[in-house]
Amino acid sequence: MLTRKQYELLVYIDSHLKQTGFSPSFEEMKDALNLRSKSGIHRLISALEERGYIARRHHRARALDVLRLPDNMISQEASSPAAAEASGGFDPKVIRGDFTQRFSGVRTASDAGAIELPLYGRIAAGLPIEALRDTDAHIEVPMALLGAGEHYGLEVSGDSMIEAGILDGDTVIILKGDSAENGQIVVALVDDAEVTLKRLRRKGNSIALEPCNERYETRIFPPDRVKVQGRIVALMRKY
Secondary structure, eight states, rough: OOEEEHHHHHHHHHHHHHHHHHHOHHHHHHHHTTTSSSSHHHHHHHHHHHTTTTETTTTTOOOEEEEEOOOTBBBOOOHHHHHHHTOOOOTSSSOOOOOOHHOOOOOOGSOOOOEEEEEEEEEESSOOBBOOTTTTTTEEEGGGGGGGGGGEEEEESTTTTTGGGOOOOOEEEEEEOOOOTTTTTEEETTTTTTTEEEEEEEETTTTEEESSTTOOOOEEEGGGGGEEEEEEEEEEOOO
């Protein structure tokens, strides 16, 4: 299983080779993946080489060969990162679920496999807690669960959302964003310090964070105390 960045780099290299006949430069790869330095590209290439996806022809500049592709990429089709670049820009940080339109080199979501998302610690479904952001932790998520936008995972702690089918220990997939419609289940940041998973209701000039368990009370705040961090789009559970 490739990490998200490894996958994005492999897609980009494969696309560049098919469109130009030669591999991209380290500077081009750095810019395409929005990395700050070329050292990150060196590490990604080494990882792809160790896993048998690419090979370097040493003593030649810009000489990378793609040896194989993951099951969720179609090697016969032109990969979309370069096509997207030609049509206005490639943003590999954005994970999109409509891969038949966004990434022409990837199979439809039903057979596209999985991709790794960052897992940002545990979020309380009972009382708010400070989010534990650990960028070294990841979770494999089926691409069919992802729509357009940037996503991340959070592990649920507590039982206040059980009537919405969200149990202690579940992992919720969050679409990152700062807005949500009434009634949607969101990640809410309270007072810039505490994070909680609740159903959002707007009531006049107030915002209510509603649990989905009658044992817990709804909390009501003025709008300047609550910031939406994203909304739930999927749930994963281990048995």
